[in-house]
Amino acid sequence: MNRAEPAAGAPLLELEGVTVRLPVEGSMQAVLQDVSFAIRPGEALGLVGESGSGKSMTARAIDRLLPPGAAVTGRVRFGGRDVMTLSGADLKRFRGEVAMIFQDPRAHTNPVRRIGDFMTEALRTNARVPMDEAARRAVDLLASVGIEDGDRRLRQYPHELSGGLLQRVMIATALLTRPRLLLADEPTTALDVTTQAEVLAILDNLRSELSLAMLFITHNLELAAAICDRTVVMYAGQVVEVRESNRLHDQPLHPYTAALAAARPSIDATAHRLTAIPGRPLSAFEAPAEACAFTARCPYAADVCRERRPALVELDGGLTRCARARELFGRLEVELHA
Amino acid sequence: MGPAESVHLRFFVRRLAMLLVSLLVASFVIFAAIYLAPGNPIAALSGGRSLPPDSLHVLEARYHLDQPFIVQYWYWLSNAFHGNLGISITLRENVSDLIASRISTTAGLVLYSSILIIVIGVGLGILSGFKRGLLDTSTLVITAISASLPAFVAAIVLILVFAVQLQWFPSLGNGVGFIDQVRHLTLPAFALAVSSLAIVARVTRAAIREEARREHVQTAVSRGIPTAELIRRHVLRNAAIPITTISGITVASLIAVAAVVEVVFGLAGLGAYLVQSAQSKDLAVVQGISLLLVTTFVVMNVLVDVLYAVLDPRVSLGSRAQ
Numbered sequence: 001m002n003r004a005e006p007a008a009g010a011p012l013l014e015l016e017g018v019t020v021r022l023p024v025e026g027s028m029q030a031v032l033q034d035v036s037f038a039i040r041p042g043e044a045l046g047l048v049g050e051s052g053s054g055k056s057m058t059a060r061a062i063d064r065l066l067p068p069g070a071a072v073t074g075r076v077r078f079g080g081r082d083v084m085t086l087s088g089a090d091l092k093r094f095r096g097e098v099a100m101i102f103q104d105p106r107a108h109t110n111p112v113r114r115i116g117d118f119m120t121e122a123l124r125t126n127a128r129v130p131m132d133e134a135a136r137r138a139v140d141l142l143a144s145v146g147i148e149d150g151d152r153r154l155r156q157y158p159h160e161l162s163g164g165l166l167q168r169v170m171i172a173t174a175l176l177t178r179p180r181l182l183l184a185d186e187p188t189t190a191l192d193v194t195t196q197a198e199v200l201a202i203l204d205n206l207r208s209e210l211s212l213a214m215l216f217i218t219h220n221l222e223l224a225a226a227i228c229d230r231t232v233v234m235y236a237g238q239v240v241e242v243r244e245s246n247r248l249h250d251q252p253l254h255p256y257t258a259a260l261a262a263a264r265p266s267i268d269a270t271a272h273r274l275t276a277i278p279g280r281p282l283s284a285f286e287a288p289a290e291a292c293a294f295t296a297r298c299p300y301a302a303d304v305c306r307e308r309r310p311a312l313v314e315l316d317g318g319l320t321r322c323a324r325a326r327e328l329f330g331r332l333e334v335e336l337h338a
Numbered sequence: 339m340g341p342a343e344s345v346h347l348r349f350f351v352r353r354l355a356m357l358l359v360s361l362l363v364a365s366f367v368i369f370a371a372i373y374l375a376p377g378n379p380i381a382a383l384s385g386g387r388s389l390p391p392d393s394l395h396v397l398e399a400r401y402h403l404d405q406p407f408i409v410q411y412w413y414w415l416s417n418a419f420h421g422n423l424g425i426s427i428t429l430r431e432n433v434s435d436l437i438a439s440r441i442s443t444t445a446g447l448v449l450y451s452s453i454l455i456i457v458i459g460v461g462l463g464i465l466s467g468f469k470r471g472l473l474d475t476s477t478l479v480i481t482a483i484s485a486s487l488p489a490f491v492a493a494i495v496l497i498l499v500f501a502v503q504l505q506w507f508p509s510l511g512n513g514v515g516f517i518d519q520v521r522h523l524t525l526p527a528f529a530l531a532v533s534s535l536a537i538v539a540r541v542t543r544a545a546i547r548e549e550a551r552r553e554h555v556q557t558a559v560s561r562g563i564p565t566a567e568l569i570r571r572h573v574l575r576n577a578a579i580p581i582t583t584i585s586g587i588t589v590a591s592l593i594a595v596a597a598v599v600e601v602v603f604g605l606a607g608l609g610a611y612l613v614q615s616a617q618s619k620d621l622a623v624v625q626g627i628s629l630l631l632v633t634t635f636v637v638m639n640v641l642v643d644v645l646y647a648v649l650d651p652r653v654s655l656g657s658r659a660q
Contacts (some may be wrong), residue, residue: 064562095562095589109555110572112579112651122561157651177561 010080011038012213013062013181018074020061028071029285031057033237035074036312039181042211046224046231046245048260050281054237055104055217059183062215064091065101078181092126099174101203103186105166109158116154127177134176141172147203171203175210176202181205182214189218198226221260225249235256235282236293243318251330253320255298258332268288292323300324349647357640363630365418369411373619381619401427401622414625416487423626428618433440433626436611441630443512443607446519447596450527451534452589458579460536463542466571467550467577477539485536489595491539493529493602510604526603530595541584545577552576579649586642590635 019036021028024172032054039045047055062076064083074246076083078094086094094278103106109118117123119141120134139150146166147153158166167187173184187203188196207214218224224246233241233254241254252258259277279297287293292305298312302324322328351512380389380397389397398404401424417424423433451634462481466474484492501509513522550573558568597609604610608627614625647653 013374065556065560092562092564095560100557100560102553104553108557110552110558112576112649113571121558121563125564125567126562159652306373328538 001151012041012079013039013075014075014214015058015062016075016077018058018061018072018076020057021071022067022327023148024285031237032061033284033287035234035237035239037232037239037241037242038126039213039215041180041213041300043230043258044207044214044216044228046228047217047234048219048221048224048231049234050219052281052283053234054284055219055234057199057237058234059100059185059215059217060196063183065096065100090273096122096126096177096325097179098181099179100182100183101170101187102181104190105163105170106158109157109166113157115156115161115169118158119169119176121152122177124240137176138172141175144167144197145169145172164191164199167199168189168202171199171206174204179215182212183217185217205207221249221257222264233260236282236287237320238287238293239312240294241318242317247318251316252332253315253318253329254322255300255326255328255332256294260298270308278336292321299330348569350644353643357636360636364636365629366411367416367470368625368628368632369414372625373410381576387467387479418626423629424622426620426623428620433622435452436623437608437626439632440606440611443605444596444600444609446590446591447523447526447530447599447605447607450520450523451530451592453474454527454531455538455588456458456585459494459538460542460585462540463581464546464574466539467543467546473542477543480537481536485540489529489533490598490602492532494600496529501631512606522605526599526605529602530592530599534592538581538585542577542581545580546573549573549577553564579646580643582649583642586638586645590638590642593631593634
């Protein structure tokens, strides 16, 4: 596998050619195809793509939360161990070291159990921490996400808290088991804009304070760039680009990334119509086996793109799955911004 | 938001008020229905012979039959409120005493049936909810058939198989002594339980499937909560809400169906007595038993409502927002 991994220590999480197939109407359909990337300890990695591009499925594959009947090939390694074969106490420890923050905090909390019960459940059942000790730690963490009256909150039910408050509770809960990796699956998408900014700031601060690694899933390229060191761009269940976040917008390597960047409205210029990528996004199982998945929507598509699926190639310190990457390098952003 | 206690208190006060109103309406409907029903209690009493006008007046005055409808209702209601349900015209005995002597058979039958419904129905539902395969498929088939089986058909089938063919259980009468009484109540209890049991099993199975699919169960899985805890704390606990509702409603409805089963099995219970009194136009008894059955039904429903509020913390807030 050809990957551009900077030499700073062994990766914490490593995905190697992960392919996931799910049973859909009797046949197995691929939802992820040959997904490879790595996260170093303490690194924030963005995972960007349209709906259905496989972002959440990737997080679920890492956390072994795939629906029953899913077939996984390839390898997921966490701290050097194969995640797919973990069981018993090892699996339990893995679950403690990898915490997940979900998109919809209300759906992801049990409505009939109190916040205190929700927060301390893993500590009490897995780490055998006594109730009062667990509650004290929960109150401390609530304070660090900006919830001062933690004692009172622990006695409340999820329906008594606003979405933003509940998501902060989720973040505090995720941190309670002192994880090494946070899987954040669009943690702010369900919140209103002002709350989004608050929750993001809290998440970002805590993450760097605790030097926690994070996989940050979003469909917002700028958000990924603001929070993450590197960003992975996915399309139709495949990784199409991996790039340092700060260069993603200004110097994209893949035409799809360039199109995503161009689709964002600019604050400086007034536009009559927002730019959109023509066509519709493909599901992974619709992607052609012998061509680039983006061909149908790509302004640069040529014969070479339709001959075979391009491999991830290294370019300018990043990775891109584009057959014409070298040829187009440096031209993508210029043409789109013109 | 006010303190949770006052919200709860208001919820209970409202339920209690609703209970009293339903009982008042029910008592009126019962009394009016029997008042309007064809047949004359005096004629029933005299066996069809015409009585001299003097005796007629005495009898009418004794049973307040000479008063206007609403006054009769008022007499009956205020007496019933004090536990006095009047006097049986045919037996010349206190209706309350007549009911008291038969209530234990009906209570035993309904209780026995309820235990069968909850233990077997909920148990089967939980098992087939969690495990797909042969058990689940056979549960589905069997419950589909038995859910559509009326109690009197179930009774006849049970008598044929277990009383006539196998001779495991008696098919008639009440029995003497606790063990013998339980033996005598077994076939009636199963006959009464069969269709409700199937419905409870199916609803339980659906509730388990539904709750096991919830996103918050995923959260718990992602946190490494052991499977047993996961099932108990997040699936069963949440599924208990719909299961309680359906079990409560079904058990409450047994009270009415019990009459049919009592008649088929010759049990000296309230239901059979109600049917018999209706046939002999013993109005006070019909009214008394109807009032008792309706009261029990309404009270059971209120209990289910309260239990529902205890199980689901969102319910009390919901009622406040109405």
